[in-house]
Amino acid sequence: MTAEQAFRFGRADHLIGIAGLPATPAPVGAIVLNAGMVHRVGPFRLHVDLTRRLNAAGYPTLRMDLSTLGDSGASGQNQSHATEVLADVADAMNLLGTHAGCERFVLIGLCAGAANSHTVACVNPRVAGVVFIDGYVYRTFGFNLRHYLPRLLSPVRVLRRVARMARQRRKPEGRAVFEVTVPPRDQVRRNYADMLARGLKLCFIYSGGISEHFNHARQFGEIYGPLARDPGASVHYLAHTDHTYALTADRKLLIDTITDWFADRFPLANRR
Amino acid sequence: MSTRNGADEPIQFGPQSLFGMYCPAAGSTPRGGVLLCAPIGQEQIRGHRLYRQLAHAMAAAGFAVLRFDCYGTGDSPGESLKVSWPQCLADTATAAAELRRRSGCDQLAAYGTRIGGSLALAAAPAAGLARLILWDPILDGAAYVVQLDAWQEWLRKDPGRYPRPRPAADAAGQWLGFAVSPALRHQLLQWRPEPPAVPTVLLQSAEVATQPVPSSFLAAGVQRRTLATPSPWLDPGRLETTVFAPDMVRAACDCLLGTA
Numbered sequence: 001m002t003a004e005q006a007f008r009f010g011r012a013d014h015l016i017g018i019a020g021l022p023a024t025p026a027p028v029g030a031i032v033l034n035a036g037m038v039h040r041v042g043p044f045r046l047h048v049d050l051t052r053r054l055n056a057a058g059y060p061t062l063r064m065d066l067s068t069l070g071d072s073g074a075s076g077q078n079q080s081h082a083t084e085v086l087a088d089v090a091d092a093m094n095l096l097g098t099h100a101g102c103e104r105f106v107l108i109g110l111c112a113g114a115a116n117s118h119t120v121a122c123v124n125p126r127v128a129g130v131v132f133i134d135g136y137v138y139r140t141f142g143f144n145l146r147h148y149l150p151r152l153l154s155p156v157r158v159l160r161r162v163a164r165m166a167r168q169r170r171k172p173e174g175r176a177v178f179e180v181t182v183p184p185r186d187q188v189r190r191n192y193a194d195m196l197a198r199g200l201k202l203c204f205i206y207s208g209g210i211s212e213h214f215n216h217a218r219q220f221g222e223i224y225g226p227l228a229r230d231p232g233a234s235v236h237y238l239a240h241t242d243h244t245y246a247l248t249a250d251r252k253l254l255i256d257t258i259t260d261w262f263a264d265r266f267p268l269a270n271r272r
Numbered sequence: 273m274s275t276r277n278g279a280d281e282p283i284q285f286g287p288q289s290l291f292g293m294y295c296p297a298a299g300s301t302p303r304g305g306v307l308l309c310a311p312i313g314q315e316q317i318r319g320h321r322l323y324r325q326l327a328h329a330m331a332a333a334g335f336a337v338l339r340f341d342c343y344g345t346g347d348s349p350g351e352s353l354k355v356s357w358p359q360c361l362a363d364t365a366t367a368a369a370e371l372r373r374r375s376g377c378d379q380l381a382a383y384g385t386r387i388g389g390s391l392a393l394a395a396a397p398a399a400g401l402a403r404l405i406l407w408d409p410i411l412d413g414a415a416y417v418v419q420l421d422a423w424q425e426w427l428r429k430d431p432g433r434y435p436r437p438r439p440a441a442d443a444a445g446q447w448l449g450f451a452v453s454p455a456l457r458h459q460l461l462q463w464r465p466e467p468p469a470v471p472t473v474l475l476q477s478a479e480v481a482t483q484p485v486p487s488s489f490l491a492a493g494v495q496r497r498t499l500a501t502p503s504p505w506l507d508p509g510r511l512e513t514t515v516f517a518p519d520m521v522r523a524a525c526d527c528l529l530g531t532a
Contacts, residue, residue, distance in 0.1 A: 004284075004289075004347075004349070005284070006282035006283065006284055006291060006347070007282065008281065008282055016282055016293075018282075018291070018347050037321070037514050038317060038512075038514075039317070039320045039321075040347070041317065041346055041347060043317070043449075043512065044314065044317075044449040044450060045317075045345075045346075045352060045450070048346075048347065049351075070320070071280070071282070071293060071324060160431075164431045164432070208434070208435065209433065211435060240434075240438075242433040242434060243433075244512060246427060246433065246448075246449040246511075247427075247428070247438065247442050247443060247446065247449065248445075248446055248449070248450075248451050249442055250442075
């Protein structure tokens with residue numbers, strides 16, 4: 001059984017995180033970043049279940065709150081958001097390195113967490129891999145064909161769509177929890193190419209909950225071209241799930257996907 | 273309101289190694305201790321920020337504060353499926369003992385929202401809680417189960433979440449995304465509160481205040497305060513919206529200080 005330990009840590013002693021520390025040290029640990037404003041337990045406690053599964057497989061983990069999120073305070077340093085995220089994750093790596101013996105790290109993030117993982121993976125040499133859950137995507141010609149063609153051919157679907165838009169217009173505040181600013185596609189493509197060239201392992205997982213932006217596993221190749229065939233990249237499309245994995249079976253599927261990817265890309269010697 | 277960054281301390285305590293955040297009182301001698309009893313499931317996640325704000329506000333007012341996660345919730349050990357009402361009651365008593373030990377305060381008040389308020393109410397005798405401040409507590413377990421079932425049914429059909437309704441089997445045995453054991457379901461169905469034996473204030477959101485409170489509560493001297501703002505808890509469309517309630521935080525602190 002893996003022990004979990006609560007920590008206050010960081011350059012200003014302002015960050016809060018829960019480390020899962022398996023009995024045997026491991027070279028690679030996982031750091032799970034906040035999904036939007038949800039504190040470190042994650043949407044529907046996803047991060048708790050995920051980190052405990054990874055711990056059971058032998059990987060040290062840290063689920064943490066970035067500066068000013070969850071239980072973490074402000075660093076008191078006058079920094080840009082990106083600089084603060086870089087410093088927070090560096091602090092997290094130092095903590096997990098000290099307590100679990102990890103030298104390199106896999107970042108895991110959903111939506112805003114994926115965006116913050118992206119920021120760190122671009123520059124931090126201790127990142128060994130990233131799990132992007134509903135990370136950056138862009139509509140493509142193929143997306144538009146798959147999205148609009150069936151609707152044009154089905155008046156019922158057009159009416160259903162109009163009704164759904166009307167409902168969402170009446171309830172705008174329940175839908176904008178995880179919005180992030182998306183950088184230009186060419187920049188993101190260059191970033192991913194650079195990460196893969198540096199040997200990072202990248203796992204891209206997309207849910208059916210972002211069907212207004214992504215609607216087929218093939219779309220990753222439509223967006224990022226040859227990166228989709230890079231052996232360091234894995235792409236998974238969990239079409240029937242929602243953005244935050246509200247149902248238990250969907251969370252299990254997501255966690256299975258991530259733990260299988262860990263076992264494949266970061267195998268631990270003599271572990272199950 | 274002071275945010276007192278860095279004042280609260282993550283702790284693990286009790287035989288279950290429960291997770292908690294202890295916030296010492298501002299100043300040298302605490303005016304008392306306050307145990308914050310969280311709801312469970314999605315209401316706990318939605319209310320996390322609110323509980324942090326409450327802890328900081330109460331600590332700034334001179335009270336030592338402990339918020340904690342029951343077994344199977346939040347950062348505490350255990351799966352969601354293992355949450356049980358008797359265990360939550362036992363955990364609340366354990367947390368009260370931990371707060372007394374850390375703060376040196378014997379007299380404790382407790383605050384709870386929704387089912388967290390019900391927990392504070394039910395645990396008060398065993399935990400030795402001297403005062404209760406409850407925001408929209410659940411006072412009818414069976415009605416709460418019916419509501420949670422209806423919300424789960426709404427969730428699986430939510431067109432903003434799924435392009436077509438998910439099969440009922442995919443959503444079975446859960447409340448708002450959390451696995452629920454038959455035992456917990458039965459325990460909540462059976463739960464009816466005894467009138468509190470200690471001074472108690474009910475903070476009620478506008479629409480909740482229109483609903484009847486058990487006459488035994490009124491006979492026991494329970495005070496009611498109505499908040500001007502509507503309840504953030506009753507619309508499943510806000511399932512993942514963080515709850516902010518500055519008027520409630522002020523009202524709870526006023527009750528604690530005896531200025532309400």
